[in-house]
Amino acid sequence: MRGHFFHKKDLEKILDNILNKTLGEVDANHVFNKTLSNPKVTGIAGDVIEQSVLGYPADNIQRPDLNVDGIDTELKTTGIRQSKHEPDKYEAKEPMSITAVSPKHIVLECFDSSKFWHKLKHMLLVYYHYASNKTVKAAEYADFYIRGYEFHEFDDIDVSRLRSDWEIVHNFIVEIQQNYDIPESQYPRMSSELRDKLVYIDTAPKWPNPPRFRLKRKVVTDIVQSHFGDKLEQLPGSYKCYRDVDNMCHDITIKDKGMTIEQLLLKYNIKVKDVNRVSKSVNEAIVVKMFGGKSKKMNQIELFDRFGLVGKSITTTKIGSRTEDTKLIPIDFEEWMDREVSFEESRLYDYFANHQLLCMMFEEPSINSPLYENKFLGFKRLSFSDEFIHNEVEKIWNEVRMLIMEKRLVETWVYDKKGKPIINKKTNTQKTSINFPKSKNNIVFVRGSGLDASVKTEEVNGIKMYKQYVWIKGLYIVDVLSNVQML
Structure with a gap:
């Protein structure tokens, strides 16, 4: 069954007419009325675009929503918000759900004919601008x-990377079934x-709940920022998976191992x-140059940004001890x-789960x-396990929230x-x-x-303070990296 038919030029006229209007203003079919009885209903923005703007009812059929001049096209209504770190840029509000992970069906598919790729091929x-720093009820989306x-x-x-990812999931499920x-x-092992x-x-979500394929939030953010005019530098070479990055790191190490920072x-x-x-901080510029780039920061490079790779310099002494802790976000x-x-x-959670x-x-x-x-030794790639995230990171999340919410935050x-x-x-x-x-x-x-004790830009519970960061103990990093092979 094909999706709802539109000519592209007609769709463009319809959508041009709703730009810079609120979801409430374009809700001709009163979709927001259902929020009166269900204030936490999900997907309200997409429902408004489908039912009030494009004029067709919602359905749950696993096929693209639209047929645009004969091309099956998936409609995604996506929330964007202003970046906390770069207020002049938008970022994705959340990951983008694509389609169900169906173990019974995926083993019979190949990437090119899969439901996953059929949903992503044309979108x-x-x-819409989610103009709130806090979670709002569904009715308030009318103001966005x-x-x-x-x-x-x-x-x-991008297609090569999506193919590689899908094949990793596909092969994992095939191996389990065999x-x-x-x-x-064994399916609960998949996500972790x-x-x-x-x-x-x-x-x-994770098993036993039926999981879905999602585009990671950082990938959606890059799509959003590219659309609104922010382009990242493209490195020479082809990188479709982490193994390709590891191979490049290995080649660089062969050439540059033992060189001092001054020599580099x-x-x-x-x-x-x-x-x-x-x-x-100059080490980031060195890494970019090693990979053939021109930018000074790794987050200005498409490869590192899309792969969620955060550059960190780890300096050890000759006996392996760490000199300092690592600031993260x-x-x-x-x-x-x-x-x-x-x-x-x-x-x-997104930082620790989707960055390395x-x-x-x-x-x-x-x-x-x-x-x-300091002498360059090589590269190591470190990801955070589910156990670490829930035992160490979530603990800090909960402790800080309780201190603030229970008014127990104290300056001494x-x-x-x-x-x-x-x-x-x-x-x-x-x-203090x-x-x-x-x-x-x-x-x-x-x-x-x-840099200056008199300049405290943050205020929480009436206490003025420096900008606060999440850090990780240097000795822990060294201990974990001692069990990670040099690339």
């Missing part, structure tokens, strides 16, 4: 503006065992004002204080040696061992401490970061 994406639309088709690079008398007993192997997609800066023609004062307190947001819906650390390994000659003398003066106040030299003010989870008792912990 019509309609973007429609900001854009696009007929989206993946390019050859090797186990009761394959259902494949998570660090899949580039563009994940499977959620010269080799890759990276200009610095004073090599004696160079900071570790800033805390979005508005989200952390939103009671409607679960841990697995949070940006914190591409660790550039260095060795320092001595504890007092300058940074530019800091004293030295002799009981004397510790003074910030720049501002001549006494240092906030009772967030500290590194003393946690592998994952919270710590503020700022």
Whole structure:
């Protein structure tokens, strides 16, 4: 059965007419009325576009929604929000659900004829601005503006990555069905065992709930930002899976192992004002150059952004000890204080579940040696296990939320061992401490970061503070990486 037929030029006229109008303004068929009896109904934005804008009823048939001039086209109404870190850019509100993961059917499919690819091959994406930092009830979607639309088709690079991901899931299920008398007993392994192997997609929710294929939020964000004019640098070469990245890292290591940071800066023609004062942030620029790029930051590179690879410099001594802890992501307190947001819906979970650390390994000659003398050893890639995420990361999420929600957040003066106040030299003010989870008792912990004690941009429960970040203990990183093979 084919989808609802439209000419592309007619669709464009319809959608052009609703741009910069709210979902409520275009709701000619009063779809929002159902929110009166069901205030938490899901999918209300998509229902409005389908039923009030395009004029056809919703259905659950596993085929693309539309037929556009003879081409089956999947309609996706997608929420976008302003980025916390780059307010002039949009990001995806959430991952994009595609279709069910059906073990009985997927084993009989190949990628090109699969329901998964049939849904993704041609898409019509309609973007609405989720203009709230907190979870809202369905009725409030009526105030959200429609900001854009696009007929989206993946390019050859994207298709190769989607194919690789789908085949990983397909082969995993085939292997289970071939090797186990009761394959259902093994399906719960799928989400956790494949998570660090899949580039563009994940499977959620977890068994025993029927999982669906989803495009990861970072992939949807890149599609959104590309549509609104933000382009990432494309590296030379072809990378369809993590193994391709690992192979490139291996080739780089063969060429550059043993070189100091100073030598690498010269080799890759990276200009610095004073090599004696160079900071570790220059290592990101080195990695980009090693891969053939021109940008200074890894998050400006399509490969690293799409693959969720976060660059981190790991410096050890000759005996393997770590010099410092690792700062990861800033805390979005508005989200952390939103009671409607679960841990697995949070940006914190998304970071640990869908990002991996591409660790550039260095060795320092001595504890007092300058940074530019550190020697490059190679790369290691680190992903976070489900056990770690739920035992260490979720614990911090819950502790911080309880401190804030129960009004138990406290700021105290800091004293030295002799009981004397510790003074910030720049501002001549006494240092304070906030009772967030500290590194003393946690592998994952919270710590503020700022250059001037008089400039505290964050305020929580009436307490002014530095921007707060989630950190991970350096000794833990070294311990885990000791069991990870150099690429």
